[in-house]
Amino acid sequence: MADAHLPDPTEHSLWRPLRLLQASMDADIARVYAEARIDGLKTSFVMELLRLHARGPMTITELAESVGRTHSALSQKVAAMRRAGWVETVTGDDARSKKVTLTDEARSVVGRLAAEWRATEAVIAEIEAEIPYPLSRVVTDIEQALERKSFHERIAERLAKDPAWR
Incomplete structure (x- = not known):
C-alpha cells in the first residue's frame, strides 16, 4: 500500500x-x-x-x-x-x-x-x-559539466545523503 x-x-x-x-x-x-x-x-x-x-x-x-x-x-x-x-x-x-x-x-x-x-x-x-540561448549550446555545456562529474556520480552522491535510499 x-x-x-x-x-x-x-x-x-x-x-x-x-x-x-x-x-x-x-x-x-x-x-x-x-x-x-x-x-x-x-x-x-x-x-x-x-x-x-x-x-x-x-x-x-x-x-x-x-x-x-x-x-x-x-x-x-x-x-x-x-x-x-x-x-x-x-x-x-x-x-x-x-x-x-x-x-x-x-x-x-x-x-x-x-x-x-x-x-x-x-x-x-x-x-x-x-532564442537567447540555443539548445545546441545547452547540450554542449551539459556535456562539459558531465565530463567534470558524471550524471551517475552526481546521483549516487545525492542518494548517499538520502535516508530513504538506505
Whole structure:
C-alpha cells in the first residue's frame, strides 16, 4: 500500500517539458510524412534509412556504431524496420554475416526523407537564432559539466545523503 503522506516526486520534473517538446516536434514530422502519404514510416527510422542510403548495406554492428546506438537497440530497431518493409537483410561478404539494406520502397522515398531532414535542421537553426540561448549550446555545456562529474556520480552522491535510499 502506498504511503499517503509521501509526496509524488514525479509531479516535479525539470526536463519533462523538454521531452514533451521533442515529442511534439516529432509528431509534427510524423504529420509531414502522413501528409506526403509516406505510410508506415516511424520518424525514429529515418536516420538509419538515410545512413544506409549514404553508406550502403551494413551489418547491424556497423550501423549501430555509425548512429551511436548499442547493437541490442539497433537489432530491435532493424527488426521493426524489416517488419514495416523498409529494410531487409542479405548475406554479407562471407556466408556467416548479414547486412542490412534498404528495400525498393525505402529507396523510392529516401530522397524525400533527406529533404525533410535538411528542412528540419534548417528550421531548428532558425528557431535557435530566435532564442537567447540555443539548445545546441545547452547540450554542449551539459556535456562539459558531465565530463567534470558524471550524471551517475552526481546521483549516487545525492542518494548517499538520502535516508530513504538506505
